[in-house]
Amino acid sequence: MHIDAQPYSKAQAIHFGSDIHSVEWQDGQLQVLVAREILASKQISGLLIQFECATGFRLLDELDLARYWSATNFPLGHHVLKINGGGWSAEENNLQGFDTGRTEWLIVTGNGCMSIFSQGDPKIENVEVDGYP
Template identity: 30%
Template sequence: MSSAAQKCHVVQTSFPPDDDTDMESLRFTPDGLSFTMVSSRWRAKVVFAQTYGFRVLDELDMAEHLSGCCLADGWLFEVACGGWKDFECTRPSFTTGRLSWVREYLVIGRDKCASVLTKEEPVVQAEVLSGSFFESDALSELNNRISEVLFYQWDPIGVSDMLNARDEYDIYVPLVVGKLTGGATQQEVAALLDQIASERMGLLADPARTGRTAALACEWFERVCS
């Protein structure tokens, strides 16, 4: 059992807490881990791009790690201490949990709950439904436009004049699109870009550049999705 009482806080999303929230499915691939969460009012996907470990248990089997977390408050929480990571750290061989950058999140539903160890904040976005606005053409156009914005406007490593590097930033397109479809503000998109530049590229933040990029990304989102 964890040596300290669990401390966690709700991760704010565009999908409000509902007592009927359920975990419909999960998908784990080399590109990351994702959960489809549903309620009577919305359907969302939460994506963890870099995952060190996860577990899915029945709510009753995770009771000691759900202290302070309930569906009345939210369905996505970040755990500061006293959670699964601390529990695993009682084992001398568990080295991942001792890395300073490993963060723990809880994804909870009425029946199933998941603990996730990751490096970055997850992306929460509207799940694509059959026949929805985002199903095909609009989502494809948005992805293409954001790819162009990242390459020609953001371009933190300066390769926009190299045609053979056109896909250099495409790996980050889903993260930006996820923020946009999840209702993120221009400031939140800019913060994401600064985080990518600093943590994944080792670059200093450039608020002016990321601000212009985020503004253009939001403008395209409004054009495509309005």
């Protein structure tokens, strides 16, 4: 299967232990905190990714998305990708029998990964968050 993806975030190593730390959804606004690493001070060093007009999302283990990583020319080393074809949106279009014209985004970590349908581009911010147990 061909996955047409383009990097949206800057290139960064995807740490094996990185993960989706939290997801907050309210009135179409989706906020995802990616824990790139846990610092000695028990802080999370990561990314805060915000979608203003999300219409759907799913969280899967990275192994459940192996077809993405193994796709020819799939861009590795980016936490946020825009999926232009062959992804979850294409699956939904095929099941429904029509194309909704939605935009699909993919958040990649060493563990959990999220696919998001959103009308606009995400905002990405580097963050350090206190209080990791």
